[in-house]
Amino acid sequence: MCNSEDERKRLWMHLISLKSILESFPWMLAGDVNVVAHSSERKLDRGLINDIWLTQIPNSEVEFLLPEVSDHCPALIKLTTLRQSPQKPVMFFHFWVKHPEFLKLVEESWTVPVSGKLMVVLQKKLKRPKPMLRNFNFTQYGDLTKKVRMKKEELAAAQLATLMQSPKADAENERKLSLELFELLKAEESLGRQKSKIRWVGYFSQISDEAVGFFKQLMGTTDANVEGCKKELWTDLLQVSLTDKQRTAISQNVTREEIKEAIFT
Numbered sequence: 001m002c003n004s005e006d007e008r009k010r011l012w013m014h015l016i017s018l019k020s021i022l023e024s025f026p027w028m029l030a031g032d033v034n035v036v037a038h039s040s041e042r043k044l045d046r047g048l049i050n051d052i053w054l055t056q057i058p059n060s061e062v063e064f065l066l067p068e069v070s071d072h073c074p075a076l077i078k079l080t081t082l083r084q085s086p087q088k089p090v091m092f093f094h095f096w097v098k099h100p101e102f103l104k105l106v107e108e109s110w111t112v113p114v115s116g117k118l119m120v121v122l123q124k125k126l127k128r129p130k131p132m133l134r135n136f137n138f139t140q141y142g143d144l145t146k147k148v149r150m151k152k153e154e155l156a157a158a159q160l161a162t163l164m165q166s167p168k169a170d171a172e173n174e175r176k177l178s179l180e181l182f183e184l185l186k187a188e189e190s191l192g193r194q195k196s197k198i199r200w201v202g203y204f205s206q207i208s209d210e211a212v213g214f215f216k217q218l219m220g221t222t223d224a225n226v227e228g229c230k231k232e233l234w235t236d237l238l239q240v241s242l243t244d245k246q247r248t249a250i251s252q253n254v255t256r257e258e259i260k261e262a263i264f265t
Contacts, residue, residue, distance in 0.1 A: 019050065026053035030062065032072055045073045090130045094194060095187040099140060105132060144188050151181045 015029070030047035047062040059080040064073040096102050109129045114121045141147070158174040160166075235241055242250075 023050070024052070026050065026056045028053060028077070030075055030077060045075055047075060047077060090133050092133075093137065093141070093187075093191060095141075095190040096133075096137070098183070098186070102136070105129075105136060141187060141191075144184065144191060148181070148184045148188055151177065151184055155181050 018027075026049070028047055028049045032045060045064055049060075053060070057079060061078050061080075063076040063078065065076060067073045106129060109132050110125055112128070114124045114128075116124070155174070155177040158170065158177055161169040162171065162174060
């Protein structure tokens, strides 16, 4: 196929036109390609791909099998895509708001204009800060325990230089390191508290089921042979009785004034 010079030119022009149409998609040209770019090329069976294919299907490969009785090698194309785990939702940490740059970053993200209907605009604006928040948390608080340890080492070196009256002693730098360490320690403590609450919320239903089951087993089931006590017996045992006025008071509806008095006093 395409043995003449004109035919080869038409084929290459056709491939160029396909490239302009499919340039945003991964695509492959595979088979008996006897139109070569250089005289040194002798292999006819091949698979040609574009740049996007390399990006989106990087682990794909073409295996050329033995030709056996054919003049050409069968081509086995293996497509292996990377399995991407679903992205985790952004967890909001309370200590973010203490950082001097946090509100500024959120405001910059929120004020960027968005076109569309009001609900679409709201959805996009709520979704847009997520990458920014991930990057902010990674750069400022990523591996928080390690950051705390390193800051402690910096402060210890600065304090030692001061105690040794070293020429490298710098009181202002020591104060700065102390404040930075204090903020990191507060962030670490806040992170620990927040994560512990999340774990307890997850276990709450299990704890509740366990407690209910324990008391059910402890109390047992209702015994049909046990009869209820008479009112007179309970009155005699408790030695408590209500007057007619008290009975009338507890049977009346609760008024709005009584609710206000109970809540606000």
